[in-house]
Amino acid sequence: MSTPNDPYIPWQTPAHYPAQGAAPGAAPASAHVQEQVPHPLASHPNPVPLPPVGWRPGYRQEEQELGYHRLSHADPKGAWWKPLVEAAIGAPLYLVLSLLLVAAFFFVLLLGLDPALPADPSYLLLAASSEIFEQEALRSPATFVFLFGSVALMFPALWVARLILGPKPWGLIHSVAGRMRWGWLATCCGLVALLVVVLPLAFDTVLGARYIPSTTLPVGGLIAMLVAIILVVPVQAYAEELVFRGYLMQTIGRWLKHPAWAIIIPAPLFMLGHLYDLWGQLSVLVMGLAAGYITWRTGGLEAAIALHVVNNLLAMSFGVLGMADPFLQQGSTVGMFISALVSNGLFVLVVIWVARKKGIERTRTAQVWVKGGHPEGAQSVR
16 A cells, blocks of 8 residues: 555655655655745746836937036936926916916905005006006015015926926926035025125225115014015025026026026026116126026026025115115116126136035936937946
């Protein structure tokens, strides 16, 4: 009679046999070792890996050092047409947000929530067709928030459009580090305060200029205006930098490799967005060129944001105090243009020197799709 371990019994499998060299009656091998079943493709003679993310036929990946204006290439899903669709998403969204802001301002007028304004909604139509808005913005907190808030709305519109379409992550619009470098931003704010505010004011004082407050606002109204300036101006200036230095520089850099295009092209658009007189607009052009160049040289928006925020805070505060005309509708001089040229140029030189000393990164290493070859043929190009 056969035993259960008889190797010739047909229903038994090798797993039922005792381990080789084991004593008679030992437990079968399956009690100690789980039989390993290889994956069906493990022994395939020519395995085909999945292509990398964003791969297109006729392209291969190269490791490149990307300047700020080329950061859209750091997203493997990026494409030349995406900035256009991004604008097509952001522009209607900005229009909707602007209409909501108009409705909010309408109710402020209707309910008489701002003592500096008439409780008459028709004021909105009258002011929109004249220069009253800019005049009232220096004494009415609601008008100031409406005027500068309409610019600040570019930030959420661009943010939503970029979250939908990319480039991703969102932080690529801030710097090559993929985020806002807050310590570097604070350093740049200090440099702006010294080079663009303190030194020019001291220079003007030596030449005989006198900055004497002449506001007619009551104390409560003055405090309300200064609070509105502190809360709204930084967001407004940040939004402008996101569009003119962030979106436009990276869009142009998507199509044109040389940084000069990304620095120069947005500057006249930035100038035309400010309805000043001749020397005032030329001063804005100088600021736009300086902001674009320093953004490229430092690999991020921080220096440009600092320049814009501190400059606007000073201009609006002086306007509310009656010491200057921040809107420069008339009365700007060639001296103001020269002052802007010198102060912005000095700021650029000092920021470049400080950035080099602090080791601020200017580029980002990324795998970029280029024409030619196969997806597995990556090379290192620095």
